[in-house]
Amino acid sequence: MSRWVWGIQTRLLIIAGTLSGIWPTNRCETFFIDKLVTPLAEAPTIDGVFYDCFNFAYQLPDPWGRKATNIPNCTTAGGPGCEALLNGTIDLARRIAVKLNAGGKVAMFSNPATFANPTKAPIWLDEQRLVDGLKGTSYQFNYEFFRAEQAATDFQLPNLLKESNLGVPIGMHTYLNNMTEDPTPHLAAFMIFRQQHWYSFSSTGWLDNDWEWQPIYDKLSECGNPVDVKPVGAPAPLVYTRKYQHCAFKLDCSNPKPKSCVTSIKWSATGEVSNYPAVGATQGLAPAHGRAYYEQLHQQELHSSN
Secondary structure, three states: OOOEEEEEEHHHHHHHHHHHOOOOOOHHHHHHHHHHHHHHHHOOOOOEEEEEOOOOHHHOOOOOOOOOOOOOOOEOOEOOOHHHHHHHHHHHHHHHHHHHHHOOOEEEEEOOOEOOOOOOOOOOOEHHHHHHHOOOOOEEEEEOOOOHHHOOOOOHHHHHHHHHHHOOOEEEEEEOOOOOOOOHHHHHHHHHHOOOOOEEEEEOOOOHHHOOOOHHHHHHHHHOOEOOOOOEEOOOOOEEEEEEOOEEEEEEOOOOOOOOOEEEEEEOOOOOEEEEOOOOOOOOOOOOOOHHHHHHHHHHHHHHHO
16 A cells, blocks of 8 residues: 655645746755755655645635735736746756655656646646646646536636546546435546546545545446546547447537536446436535645644744
């Protein structure tokens, strides 16, 4: 079983990346790598390091009430100076990956970038730039908030398709509404995209009691290897299928209503087709002990330190 260090917050990581765009000596980056990353790379008890909210701190002071950038001509509203921030982020991501890889470990960057900017984010990291910057290293990107019915609404569908076609290593996490929710629809969508070094995981939060093994995990392992090397448009860009040796999966986002993607699985052994309607996240993107819970904890920590 892999052992991962959890919770090196992006605020530290991004500050280091930010300063690299200002200091030609890269002193802040070097300090970060030498003092924080190197000990983890050399630690014998872990297999990798999870960098939470990577490339997310640009959005501060929302939600934590703290200014995150100190670059001239770059604010949370964007600006020409923000290019130094992005360059520093890519440089630091590579230095992290290289250092961890040298110790036989992998970096997982959570929610790092996108190939397009449909929401017009003022500070946007093009994922192609990040992928190019990490070329030759071992890493993984992570989706914290994936639910099948929201794949199109959240603009994740085209991004996942591009990552699948490129073979970018991906982890896809789903916040379940409760411990009794069936994760199968989200796993069916995952099976459409997955490639080598892709992983799916579902929970109601991030504590031990928020996770539970589901029988569908064992059942899907019987599907065998993919027959289709990548998702097949049926038709693109809103409906996709993928055949495996013993199963076939479908993701249909053709319904124009928000959060309305549906999935299905055809089981070759019986010919049965299981259809899964859009369920919807009853608690939005932040179930108990999810993102809002940890943001609240972090805000309390900041206030208590003042």
